Amino acid sequence: MWPFVAGFVVALLAAVIPAIVLLLRKKKLRAKDNNNPHLEQLEELGKLTGELAHEIKNPLSTIKINLKLAAEQLQRLDASQTGKTTLTKEDLRFARALRKIGVIQKEADRLEQILDGFLRYIDRTQLQLAGTDINELVSDMVDFYSPQAHSHSITIRQGLHNEPLICKVDADMIKQLILNLFINAQQAMTEGGELMIKTSRQKQKAVIQISDTGSGISPDKLPNIFDAYYSSRPQGSGLGLPTAKKIVESHNGTISVDSELGKGTSFTIRLPLLETQEGA
DSSP states (O other): OHHHHHHHHHHHHHHHHHHHHHHHHHHHHHOOSTTOTHHHHHHHHHHHHHHHHHHHHHHHHHHHHHHHHHHHHHHHHHHTTTTOSSOOHHHHHHHHHHHHHHHHHHHHHHHHHHHHHHHHHHOOOOOOOEEEEHHHHHHHHHHHHHHHHHHTTEEEEEEOOSSOOEEEEOHHHHHHHHHHHHHHHHHHOTTOEEEEEEEEEETTEEEEEEEEOSOOOOTTTGGGTTSTTOOSSTTOOSOHHHHHHHHHHHTTOEEEEEEETTTEEEEEEEEEOOHHHHTO
């Protein structure tokens, strides 16, 4: 009975979290500025939602541990029956129970990924800003990602601006942003392809362009790709690109996308250069 209850809880929570995010998004549309009376309520709701997600993770961990223990116990019982020439009703019940537990384990893992992504999305950690050369940061991320690219038959092409591009950024956050876009490109190139990373300067902005030769995004879906929990892929979390947008905007930057079906997608990030470079 308890596996059924656990499965019900997982399914219920998986429905609750997106509903909460949708509510937050609707409230954000009404809270345009600090003078809006809904802003304080929005901030309180955001805080409570984050606390709720943390609280959900505790019983979820307990559910996952007990599922693992139950599966191991059933597997031991099933192993003790090996060698039989005919399967009894009891044997069939063991097999069905193991299959059901396997399904619940997968859904529990999926819910944990949803929660982790959600907590990253609403994270309000204070930015650790420091002058950083975007060229060096991008180069480091290319080196880091290269083995994974090779394993997925992806060729990386890199072109960096010929002078340093110094921005005041949280380097770890920008690295997460770039990695999110690399993974997004990888998922669009299931049969391999090319990942092109270029940096440049446009007036007082440092520009990072990340392009792929993947499947592309249809025009009707482009307006929604930065919306939380919107994903064109069955296994997508729907939080990778919204998180990327949030990181860029927290640095007073912008992110845009161009895409063509069957040819690929290109994301362009613009970040303010340090004032010392503005007159250069």
